[in-house]
Amino acid sequence: MSGAVTRPGDAVVVESPTFYAALQALERNGLHAIEVPTHPREGIDLAALAQVFERHRPKACWLMTNFQNPLGSLMPDAKKRDLVALATRYQVPLIEDDVYGELYFGARRPAPAKAYDGEGWVMHCASFSKCLAPGYRIGWTAPGRFTRAVTRLKLSSSLGASIPAQATLAAYLEKGGYDKHLRQLRHALSVQQNALLQSVARHFPDETRTTRPDGGYFLWVELPAHVRTLDLHRYALSHGVSIAPGPIFSARGGFDHCLRLNYGHAWDERSEHALATLGRLVRAFSAAA
Ligand SMILES: Cc1ncc(COP(=O)(O)O)c(C=O)c1O
Numbered sequence: 001m002s003g004a005v006t007r008p009g010d011a012v013v014v015e016s017p018t019f020y021a022a023l024q025a026l027e028r029n030g031l032h033a034i035e036v037p038t039h040p041r042e043g044i045d046l047a048a049l050a051q052v053f054e055r056h057r058p059k060a061c062w063l064m065t066n067f068q069n070p071l072g073s074l075m076p077d078a079k080k081r082d083l084v085a086l087a088t089r090y091q092v093p094l095i096e097d098d099v100y101g102e103l104y105f106g107a108r109r110p111a112p113a114k115a116y117d118g119e120g121w122v123m124h125c126a127s128f129s130k131c132l133a134p135g136y137r138i139g140w141t142a143p144g145r146f147t148r149a150v151t152r153l154k155l156s157s158s159l160g161a162s163i164p165a166q167a168t169l170a171a172y173l174e175k176g177g178y179d180k181h182l183r184q185l186r187h188a189l190s191v192q193q194n195a196l197l198q199s200v201a202r203h204f205p206d207e208t209r210t211t212r213p214d215g216g217y218f219l220w221v222e223l224p225a226h227v228r229t230l231d232l233h234r235y236a237l238s239h240g241v242s243i244a245p246g247p248i249f250s251a252r253g254g255f256d257h258c259l260r261l262n263y264g265h266a267w268d269e270r271s272e273h274a275l276a277t278l279g280r281l282v283r284a285f286s287a288a289a
Contacts, residue, residue, distance in 0.1 A: 003157075004123075004149040005093045006031055006059045013052055013061035013092075015044050017220075017249030017258075019069040022062055022097075033251050034058055040211045040220055043068060043075035046082055053090040060093045066110045067100035070249050070260035071220045072213025080113040087121045093146060094122045099130045099139075102182055104215040105190040120144030128169065130217070131182060136165045188266070189217065195267035196275070203279025205286055219261045223282055226289035229259045235281050241274045 002012055008030030014022055016035035026033045034052055037045045044063055052058065065075040065083070075083070087094040098112045114124035123146055127139030138161055143150040154160065172178065193212075196219060200210055209222040223229065229245035236243055244262070246255025265271065 002026065002031060002060050002062060002095060003029060004143070004146050004153045010059040011056050013049065013058045013063075015063050015068060016252070017070055017246065017255055018062075019064070019097075020248045023251050026062075027251075035250060035252055038063075038068065038071060039073060040071045041073055042079060043073045044083070046079065046086060049083075050086055050090075053086065053092055057090075058092060060095055061087060062095040062097065064097045064100070065113050066098055067103060067213055067216025067218075069100070069216070070218050070244065072211045072216050072218050074110055074214050075113070077111060080111065081116045084113050084116040084118075084122060088117075088119050091121065096122050096124045098124060098126045100216040101126065102131050103186055103189060103217070105186060105193075106214055110215075114142060114144075117144060120146075123150070131185065132169075132178075136169060137162065138165055138169055186215070189215070189263065192263040192265070192267050193219070195271070196261060196263040199272055199275040200261070200279075203276050204282055205279075208282075217262055217264045219263065221259050221261055223257045223259070224286045224289075225257050227257050227282060227285045229255075229257060232259070232278075232281060232285055235285075236278055239277050239281070241278050243278065 006012060006029070009032070011032045011034050012026055013034050013036055014026070015038040017038065018035070023033055034056055036048050036052055039045060043065060065080055067074060084094065094113060096113050101109060101112060104110055112124055114122045121144060123141060123143040125139060125141045128136050129139070141150060197210060197212065200208065200221065205224055207224045211220045213219070229243070230247055233243055233245040244260040246258030247253055249255060249260070
């Protein structure tokens with residue numbers, strides 16, 4: 001998406017922390033990431049974003065308004081409206097990565113920022129990767145005023161998406177099982193989030209802080225300040241437990257004592273055992289410091 005509105009050497013705004021693959025994609029395309037602080041509940045800091053727009057004139061801004069990876073933040077509607085107004089004022093294309101928007105635990109799907117986009121500066125993107133299966137490699141976009149540029153880029157880069165995969169998905173959507181599947185998935189994720197939160201409370205030190213997102217797959221965890229999660233990650237792996245350490249979510253470093261936990265799997269004895277192991281390691285790291 002960023003290829004339709006940028007050239008190598010351009011600056012692109014991302015959230016901080018952000019999904020590491022976004023940082024990798026920018027790097028691969030020769031783009032310079034400018035990281036803007038992002039609140040664990042309400043999303044990107046709009047005052048800081050306005051300053052970056054004013055000072056650096058970035059060519060795009062790539063963010064997740066709904067259940068951000070890794071924080072799980074959900075931007076309130078009024079803030080989404082302000083975000084779109086800001087991007088429109090500075091004429092900065094807003095690449096809205098909304099792959100988690102359907103995975104809400106509340107009563108209704110949160111609106112995307114695209115809902116407030118009167119002038120076409122929002123390039124809304126989503127896919128079936130998080131709701132059905134990543135293997136289809138099928139997604140879609142509503143890129144507003146950049147539709148022609150995106151279409152041209154898609155044609156020249158991959159001609160088009162796989163027809164058999166699209167036909168399979170279309171048949172599935174027509175049969176009407178998707179809504180039921182989504183309801184079950186949302187329910188399962190919310191139950192699993194609860195189990196994970198309770199397990200963290202049981203096993204981690206009292207100073208631990210976690211987000212409690214209203215949807216999505218991830219918890220963001222802040223450990224006591226001196227616990228280095230890159231080291232914790234290595235130790236945990238040698239005990240058969242995989243975590244995503246905070247520093248991988250920023251190109252600038254930082255988030256040394258933070259980590260992302262995933263509640264995408266059904267909760268069972270193995271999960272409880274993994275969390276107990278992790279909690280024991282965190283306590284040992286904490287005591288050693
Ligand atoms: C925020 C975010 N965007 C995009 C993707 C990838 O989506 P896709 O598989 O449709 O390329 C992921 C997958 O982890 C993600 O977390």
